[in-house]
Amino acid sequence: MGLFRKRKIILALGGGGARGLCGIGVLKILERHFGRGKLPFDMVIGTSIGSLIGAAYCLGKSLEELEQRALRFSWPNIVDLGFDSTGIVRGNKFENIILETIGDKTFSDMRTPFALTTTDIDTGEELIHTSGDLVKLIRASCSWPGIFAAVEVDGRLLVDGGVRNSIPTKAAKGFGATFILAVNPGFGVKSQWANNFIKALIQSVQIMGEELNAYQSDAADVVIKPELKDMDQFDFSKAEAIIKEGELAAEEKIKSLKKKLRFSW
Numbered sequence: 193m194g195l196f197r198k199r200k201i202i203l204a205l206g207g208g209g210a211r212g213l214c215g216i217g218v219l220k221i222l223e224r225h226f227g228r229g230k231l232p233f234d235m236v237i238g239t240s241i242g243s244l245i246g247a248a249y250c251l252g253k254s255l256e257e258l259e260q261r262a263l264r265f266s267w268p269n270i271v272d273l274g275f276d277s278t279g280i281v282r283g284n285k286f287e288n289i290i291l292e293t294i295g296d297k298t299f300s301d302m303r304t305p306f307a308l309t310t311t312d313i314d315t316g317e318e319l320i321h322t323s324g325d326l327v328k329l330i331r332a333s334c335s336w337p338g339i340f341a342a343v344e345v346d347g348r349l350l351v352d353g354g355v356r357n358s359i360p361t362k363a364a365k366g367f368g369a370t371f372i373l374a375v376n377p378g379f380g381v382k383s384q385w386a387n388n389f390i391k392a393l394i395q396s397v398q399i400m401g402e403e404l405n406a407y408q409s410d411a412a413d414v415v416i417k418p419e420l421k422d423m424d425q426f427d428f429s430k431a432e433a434i435i436k437e438g439e440l441a442a443e444e445k446i447k448s449l450k451k452k453l454r455f456s457w
Contacts, residue, residue, distance in 0.1 A: 201453070202369040203233045204412065206359035207240020207352065208377035209336075209425030210434060213262050214418045215245045215375050217438025220255050225446050232453060235305040235367060237320075237360040239353040242375070243308035243333040247326060248294050250306040259435060261293055265428040278313065278349065279341035286340070287331045294330075299323050307367070308333050309353030309360050313342050318356040320363050361411035373449065374412035375438075378420060414449050416441050 205215045222231050229252075238246030248258050270289065274282040299306065299322055307322045310332045321329050324345065332343035332350035342349040357363065364372045418441035423430050 199370050200234045201371045202364040203236045204360045204364050204374040205238040205242030205246045206376050207354035210428045211377035211425045212241035213434045214438030217435040218442040221442035237307045237363050239309045239360045243330045250302040250304040252303050262431050276341040281340045283340045290327050290330050310350040311355040313349045313351045372412040374415045376417040416445050
């Protein structure tokens with residue numbers, strides 16, 4: 193066995209609902225410094241909304257187009273209410289948005305290797321996908337349990353990959369990453385009176401998510417965490433500001449990132 197192993201740089205795009213759109217801003221700054229189509233990543237892995245952003249980017253979609261689509265996201269365009277034992281939102285509208293964003297593409301169409309994560313709601317197992325129905329799997333990766341209905345794929349009921357790991361650094365390690373750049377949108381836990389069931393549920397999940405994020409971020413070599421403060425993960429009207437914060441956070445880290453990449457052999 194040789195003394196040195198080949199360097200493998202992986203970008204891990206975290207989830208967080210609307211907050212995860214900061215990943216677009218991060219990618220804009222990386223393109224500005226490294227050049228369009230010249231980002232130094234051997235692979236991209238996305239979770240939840242990060243799976244949609246990552247897939248679109250790896251398919252060669254322009255960030256300008258992706259940003260314009262993100263600015264048009266809204267709950268009326270996403271939500272189709274209906275009874276399901278696993279969620280109150282069917283998810284068909286969101287699946288159409290995914291299809292409009294990436295087109296009828298597959299994993300084999302990726303210009304950069306790409307993977308996304310989901311969670312098997314029955315077993316709790318984290319699943320890592322590099323093949324299969326791309327649109328369905330992105331929908332599953334974004335399906336917050338209890339809100340969006342689980343998605344059946346190959347006989348398994350799949351939900352948001354962020355249930356297990358909202359920043360896919362563990363998956364990146366599994367692919368042999370020697371250097372991980374992680375985008376951590378956070379959950380935006382804020383002090384509030386959880387005076388009903390839904391608020392209490394969401395607040396509890398956000399608190400647990402912040403703890404998991406801190407743990408998962410430790411596995412990354414560089415973490416970009418935008419200052420999203422109390423921007424709500426369900427508030428897509430703040431998309432422009434969220435993307436801008438992604439840009440600012442990436443710009444602050446770019447010098448450190450370049451230095452670490454230079455000496456990460």
